[in-house]
Amino acid sequence: MRDCKIVSRNFELPNSHTLAVCKAHGGYKTLEKLGEYSPLQIIDIIKKSNLRGKGGGGAPAGEKWELMPQNSNKPSFLAVNCDESEPGTFKDRQIITKDPHLLLEGILITCYAIKAKHAYIYIRGEYKQFQDILQGAIDEAYADGLLSECDITIHRGAGAYICGEKSALLESMEGKRGHPRLKPKNKEPEWFFDNPTLVNNVETIASVPFIVQNGADAYRAYGTQKSPGTLLFAMSGHVEKPGVYEAEFGTSMMEYINHFGGGVKGGKKLKALIPGGVSCGVLTAKECENLTLDYEALSSVRSSLGTGGMILMDEDTDMVIALKNILEFYHEESCGQCTPCREGTGWSDKLVGKILDKRGTKEDIDKLLEIADTMNGKTICVFAPAASTVIVSFIKKFRAEFEAKL
Amino acid sequence: MSEMIDIIVDSQTYKVENGSLLIDLLIREKIKVPYFCYHESLGADGNCRMCMVEIEGQKRPQIACDTLVKPGMEIRSTGANIEKVRTNILELELINHPVDCPICDQAGECSLQDFYMDYGLHNTKVTIAQKVKHNKHIDLGSNVMLDQERCVLCARCTRFTDQITHTHELGIIGRGDEARVSTMPGRKLDNPYAMNVVDLCPVGALTSKDFRFTQRVWFLKTANSVCHGCAKGCNIYIDHNIMKYKDDVIYRFRPRRNDAVNGFFMCDEGRLSYKELQENRLISPLLNGEEIDEKEAIVKAKNLIEKCKNEITIIIDANLYTEEIEAILAFAKELGARVCSPKEIYMDESFQDDLLRCANRAANAQTIERLGIDTNEPNPSNLIINFNHPQDFKATSLISFLTHNRPCSGLSLPIAAYSENEGTLTNIDGITQKCEKAVYKNKPIPTILEYLQKVRA
Numbered sequence: 001m002r003d004c005k006i007v008s009r010n011f012e013l014p015n016s017h018t019l020a021v022c023k024a025h026g027g028y029k030t031l032e033k034l035g036e037y038s039p040l041q042i043i044d045i046i047k048k049s050n051l052r053g054k055g056g057g058g059a060p061a062g063e064k065w066e067l068m069p070q071n072s073n074k075p076s077f078l079a080v081n082c083d084e085s086e087p088g089t090f091k092d093r094q095i096i097t098k099d100p101h102l103l104l105e106g107i108l109i110t111c112y113a114i115k116a117k118h119a120y121i122y123i124r125g126e127y128k129q130f131q132d133i134l135q136g137a138i139d140e141a142y143a144d145g146l147l148s149e150c151d152i153t154i155h156r157g158a159g160a161y162i163c164g165e166k167s168a169l170l171e172s173m174e175g176k177r178g179h180p181r182l183k184p185k186n187k188e189p190e191w192f193f194d195n196p197t198l199v200n201n202v203e204t205i206a207s208v209p210f211i212v213q214n215g216a217d218a219y220r221a222y223g224t225q226k227s228p229g230t231l232l233f234a235m236s237g238h239v240e241k242p243g244v245y246e247a248e249f250g251t252s253m254m255e256y257i258n259h260f261g262g263g264v265k266g267g268k269k270l271k272a273l274i275p276g277g278v279s280c281g282v283l284t285a286k287e288c289e290n291l292t293l294d295y296e297a298l299s300s301v302r303s304s305l306g307t308g309g310m311i312l313m314d315e316d317t318d319m320v321i322a323l324k325n326i327l328e329f330y331h332e333e334s335c336g337q338c339t340p341c342r343e344g345t346g347w348s349d350k351l352v353g354k355i356l357d358k359r360g361t362k363e364d365i366d367k368l369l370e371i372a373d374t375m376n377g378k379t380i381c382v383f384a385p386a387a388s389t390v391i392v393s394f395i396k397k398f399r400a401e402f403e404a405k406l
Numbered sequence: 407m408s409e410m411i412d413i414i415v416d417s418q419t420y421k422v423e424n425g426s427l428l429i430d431l432l433i434r435e436k437i438k439v440p441y442f443c444y445h446e447s448l449g450a451d452g453n454c455r456m457c458m459v460e461i462e463g464q465k466r467p468q469i470a471c472d473t474l475v476k477p478g479m480e481i482r483s484t485g486a487n488i489e490k491v492r493t494n495i496l497e498l499e500l501i502n503h504p505v506d507c508p509i510c511d512q513a514g515e516c517s518l519q520d521f522y523m524d525y526g527l528h529n530t531k532v533t534i535a536q537k538v539k540h541n542k543h544i545d546l547g548s549n550v551m552l553d554q555e556r557c558v559l560c561a562r563c564t565r566f567t568d569q570i571t572h573t574h575e576l577g578i579i580g581r582g583d584e585a586r587v588s589t590m591p592g593r594k595l596d597n598p599y600a601m602n603v604v605d606l607c608p609v610g611a612l613t614s615k616d617f618r619f620t621q622r623v624w625f626l627k628t629a630n631s632v633c634h635g636c637a638k639g640c641n642i643y644i645d646h647n648i649m650k651y652k653d654d655v656i657y658r659f660r661p662r663r664n665d666a667v668n669g670f671f672m673c674d675e676g677r678l679s680y681k682e683l684q685e686n687r688l689i690s691p692l693l694n695g696e697e698i699d700e701k702e703a704i705v706k707a708k709n710l711i712e713k714c715k716n717e718i719t720i721i722i723d724a725n726l727y728t729e730e731i732e733a734i735l736a737f738a739k740e741l742g743a744r745v746c747s748p749k750e751i752y753m754d755e756s757f758q759d760d761l762l763r764c765a766n767r768a769a770n771a772q773t774i775e776r777l778g779i780d781t782n783e784p785n786p787s788n789l790i791i792n793f794n795h796p797q798d799f800k801a802t803s804l805i806s807f808l809t810h811n812r813p814c815s816g817l818s819l820p821i822a823a824y825s826e827n828e829g830t831l832t833n834i835d836g837i838t839q840k841c842e843k844a845v846y847k848n849k850p851i852p853t854i855l856e857y858l859q860k861v862r863a
Contacts, residue, residue, distance in 0.1 A: 334581060336583070337453045339453070346502070377466040378466070380453070
């Protein structure tokens with residue numbers, strides 16, 4: 001397996017979060033190159049690199065950047081999404097604690113390209129101790145004069161998962177309830193107090209310095225044709241060495257697990273795996289056998305790559321309890337705006353609880369599938385469809401375990 | 407104005423403005439579509455997900471309130487697919503609803519109840535004990551009571567205080583099935599238009615403290631009228647009913663949509679002004695405070711008028727119907743009387759705001775102006791005939807036609823209030839509007855027109 005460290009190259013250095021260490025290892029070097037390119041040329045490089053958003057959706061980042069107006073009488077903004085709350089996902093916090101200056105460098109380049117003078121980092125409320133490290137880096141950068149033309153402000157969330165959805169994130173930044181907005185009819189940027197705004201994930205922005213420094217082709221040398229580059233894949237659950245390990249797209253899933261994670265914990269057999277945070281459909285061990293880690297391979301098995309945070313479940317896992325655990329999360333985190341999600345997440349959680357209590361009936365399983373159907377594609381954001389995918393994949397793939405508890 | 411285009415809904419072609427909201431067309435053409443959160447005055451919020459329709463070429467059903475019409479669009483609003491989607495979403499809506507219709511004041515005018523009859527009829531799958539519990543009676547202030555369990559979280563009320571009154575008292579707190587409407591901590595719902603949230607609420611979550619538990623709505627009869635609270639002339643419904651062995655009673659005013667005048671709303675003071683119509687009414691003629699017979703009173707009035715001819719001043723209330731004012735003017739001409747309608751007493755700058763309320767508190771002031779009636783105080787006179795003007799006047803003799811009891815010397819005759827009579831008013835913007843007769847008293851009080859006939863005879 002090829003070693004490829006683009007975002008995590010400084011993670012192992014002692015005091016990697018300080019400006020001195022960062023600069024000693026080539027940090028902020030890209031800024032010197034910025035004079036060679038116009039903002040549009042930077043966007044072009046990003047487009048050519050086919051950098052895909054690393055927050056879970058995998059949409060091409062360059063296309064989003066292109067939507068930002070270059071000549072607007074309104075100020076443009078960058079909002080960096082660090083509301084990392086997906087269970088199984090803990091990659092962004094590695095960046096902000098181990099190499100925060102890489103993120104700041106990426107922000108400066110991005111702001112140059114979209115002509116923004118102010119960037120916000122929207123950070124999850126629970127990440128207070130990581131936020132302090134990031135703020136320390138920002139303070140160092142200010143003292144060093146790096147932020148003379150572009151301000152960076154951390155905006156702390158209040159602990160709602162839904163604020164990781166880009167429009168809810170902006171609502172929250174505007175001081176309102178974190179409710180996703182209705183989708184625009186045409187392609188347009190996001191809006192922060194009615195000003196054009198780009199929202200990108202931490203890792204996406206942290207990938208930008210490498211691409212601008214080394215060119216689009218150097219980035220495309222990693223990964224697959226459609227999913228170029230690398231991702232901070234992560235493992236948790238029943239694995240020997242859980243953690244975040246960067247790998248290129250297209251890596252074999254089982255090879256990755258064995259190479260970095262040391263295999264399933266206690267030498268047991270793998271039973272199931274959730275590929276990229278709980279919002280992705282569960283996979284059986286058989287489905288994982290020949291799977292590669294890229295967007296296309298995962299969608300071919302009706303799941304998705306998500307954030308690349310894999311959750312492993314060994315042969316002793318009770319899938320009903322696992323589903324109950326996930327549904328409790330959705331029940332707790334639904335913002336309550338759309339009816340199907342507000343009521344569907346709660347009811348499905350209660351129904352699985354009923355099955356666990358051995359009071360369930362066959363009708364309850366059918367009802368769960370019906371609720372999942374009502375939640376799928378009928379709400380403003382993709383929260384309910386994600387919950388729906390989880391319910392359907394668990395029941396379809398492990399129905400016998402559910403029926404055994406009736 | 408955008409171009410008009412053709413779109414097809416359920417195999418029928420409709421002309422509609424390009425880029426307008428699909429749900430507006432469905433509502434206008436009375437095509438059945440269930441919805442809670444959409445409201446023409448508040449726009450789309452897209453949270454109830456009930457107004458699903460099928461659009462040709464789109465894989466999934468879409469909500470009509472967030473769909474802009476395009477040329478050649480083909481919509482299906484009926485059919486097994488779409489009915490199933492609506493039924494399933496409605497079932498979720500009801501899963502934590504207390505279904506307490508028998509004791510709910512909204513029953514009979516509740517969207518949830520209506521849609522349940524159309525799309526629901528589900529079997530009960532959860533017991534009351536399993537439902538999420540919330541507070542069932544919160545006094546929000548301004549006569550508005552909140553039952554959080556009945557709420558469907560359509561956010562119409564919160565959007566009203568955000569977008570219309572800009573007072574921001576209401577918000578939604580909590581997440582998921584714990585989400586509920588509430589005031590901001592330590593604050594009450596407190597603005598002059600607060601009670602409109604009761605009309606906006608599609609279900610029984612927000613009810614009027616003033617109206618609730620007084621009548622089942624299906625017993626109420628409704629007449630179209632115009633509020634007499636100020637010169638704005640907000641269009642209203644007068645909801646009234648005659649209970650067994652009782653007289654005809656008004657139970658509430660509700661705003662009636664008129665985009666040229668008041669839109670969908672009215673102020674709380676106007677809404678509650680119905681009470682004045684049935685309190686402290688003058689019901690029989692008085693002479694210096696003593697009750698007298700109506701025939702006797704008319705004879706006395708006739709004699710007084712005959713005695714004081716050419717020395718009479720007639721005073722007109724600027725709240726009377728145009729027909730009445732014109733008839734009084736004709737009568738005054740016959741008598742050679744001076745006519746005036748002192749304006750000062752109607753003016754109240756503190757009442758004015760930039761939404762609906764205006765400083766002139768007389769409903770027909772525009773007509774007084776149009777007819778050139780003097781709006782100054784009257785000169786001292788031998789005989790003053792006062793047609794319900796709120797001011798007290800001094801004269802050698804006084805005849806007062808009054809709706810309400812008030813200490814008055816001379817002769818007082820009871821007249822019908824505007825709800826017991828029909829006529830027209832012209833509002834401050836020059837819009838002339840008709841008021842229907844709503845209340846039929848068991849013992850009718852004569853109108854001004856009837857009195858004028860009797861006095862002439």
